[in-house]
Amino acid sequence: xxxxxxxxxxxxxxxxxxxxxxxxATYRDxxxxxxxxxxxxxxxxxxxxxxxxxxxxxxxxxxxNTPEQVGEAYDGILKAIREKYPNARIDGVSVQKMAPPxxxxxxxMYKDAQFGPVLMFGLxxxxxxxxxxxxxxxxxxTREDAAEMIREIKGYALLKGFRGQEPVDISNLEEMMLKIxxxxxxxxxxxxxxxxxxxxxxxxxxxxxxxxxVEDNAQ
Numbered sequence: 001x002x003x004x005x006x007x008x009x010x011x012x013x014x015x016x017x018x019x020x021x022x023x024x025a026t027y028r029d030x031x032x033x034x035x036x037x038x039x040x041x042x043x044x045x046x047x048x049x050x051x052x053x054x055x056x057x058x059x060x061x062x063x064x065n066t067p068e069q070v071g072e073a074y075d076g077i078l079k080a081i082r083e084k085y086p087n088a089r090i091d092g093v094s095v096q097k098m099a100p101p102x103x104x105x106x107x108x109m110y111k112d113a114q115f116g117p118v119l120m121f122g123l124x125x126x127x128x129x130x131x132x133x134x135x136x137x138x139x140x141x142t143r144e145d146a147a148e149m150i151r152e153i154k155g156y157a158l159l160k161g162f163r164g165q166e167p168v169d170i171s172n173l174e175e176m177m178l179k180i181x182x183x184x185x186x187x188x189x190x191x192x193x194x195x196x197x198x199x200x201x202x203x204x205x206x207x208x209x210x211x212x213x214v215e216d217n218a219q
Contacts, residue, residue: 001049001213001214001215001216002049002052002211002212002213003049003211003212003213003214004047004048004049004091005022005045005047005054005094005209005210005211006022006023006024006047006091006094007212008193008210008211008212009022009207009210011183011187011212012180012183012195012207012210012212015179015180015182015183015186016179017176017179017180017183017195017207018176018204018205018206018207019206019207019208019210020096020097020099020206020207020208021038021096021097022094022095022096023038023094023095023096024047024091024092024093024094024095025044025074025092025093025094025095026091026092026093027092028071028074028075029071031044031070031071031074031093031095032067032070032071032074034095035064035067035070035095036067038095038096038097039097040064040065040066041062041063041064041065041097041098042064042070042095042096042097042098043060043061043062043063043064043095043096043097043098043208044060044061044064044070044073044074044077044093044094044095045059045060045061045077045093045094045096045209046059046060046077046078046081046090046093046094047090047091047092047093047094048081048085048088048089048090048091049089049091050085050087050088050089051081051085051088052211057080057081057084057085058076058077058080058081058084059077059080059081060077061073061076061077062098063098064098070095074093077093078090078093096208099199099206099208100199100201101199102168102199102200102201102205102206103158103159103165103168103199103200103201104123104124104125104196104197104198104199104200105121105122105123105124105159105173105197105198105200105205106120106121106122106123106124106125106134106194106195106196106197106198107119107120107121107176107177107180107194107195107196107198107207108120108121108192108193108194108195108196109139109180109184109190109192109193109194110191110192110193111191111192112138115138116138116139117138117139117184117185117190118136118137118138118139119136119137119138119139119141119149119177119180119181119184120134120135120136121134121135121146121149121150121153121177122134122135122153122155123153123155123158124196124197124198125196125197133153133154133155134153135148135149135150135152135153136149137149139181139184139185140181140182140185141177141178141181143174143178146173146174146177146178146181147170147174149177150170150173150174150177159173159200166202167202168200168201168202168205169200169201169202169203169204169205172200172203172204172205173198173200173205176198176205176207180193180195189214189215190212190213190214190215191213191214191215192211192212192213193210193211193212193213194210194211195207195209195210196209196211197209
């Protein structure tokens with residue numbers, strides 16, 4: 001069973017993993033009201049258990065700076081989804097404050113048939129699909145495992161600071177990976193998980209999107 005972004009973020013947040021605050025709007029004016037409360041600029045995303053790739057479906061709008069833009073984006077998202085996926089179940093539209101840009105990384109997990117839960121780390125966003133620059137370790141992770149995973153990827157130079165950019169907070173990324181490892185251990189029904197992207201900063205990191213798949217019939 002695929003959990004929605006809101007459900008996934010709620011689970012992760014309860015385990016101490018930093019995610020950006022996300023609220024559900026079920027009608028246009030509610031999206032506008034939530035945007036005002038969270039503070040502009042905001043991001044709107046479709047919330048549907050039937051849609052995995054929200055951007056490809058036309059279900060994401062970024063950098064919305066006014067109530068008028070939010071209202072238009074809300075209507076546009078629903079129109080695009082209903083045209084492309086007329087039978088999709090729609091819970092509503094998520095509203096979240098747009099996080100400052102950072103170095104995008106991905107932290108993922110899947111269950112291997114032989115080894116059980118395996119954690120993945122790499123450059124995030126579209127880079128994980130283009131470069132496939134990732135590292136893996138079996139859960140549970142040690143801090144040494146987390147440190148090695150980060151340093152193994154070819155994109156590590158981007159994390160250390162590149163062409164005048166500040167290096168990211170490596171120790172915070174390690175801590176996030178250890179919390180995710182612990183989360184997976186404590187929740188054996190978790191089948192797959194992607195935090196992509198995680199924005200890594202000079203101080204801290206935040207997961208701005210999350211996907212969790214739960215086994216329906218796990219014992």
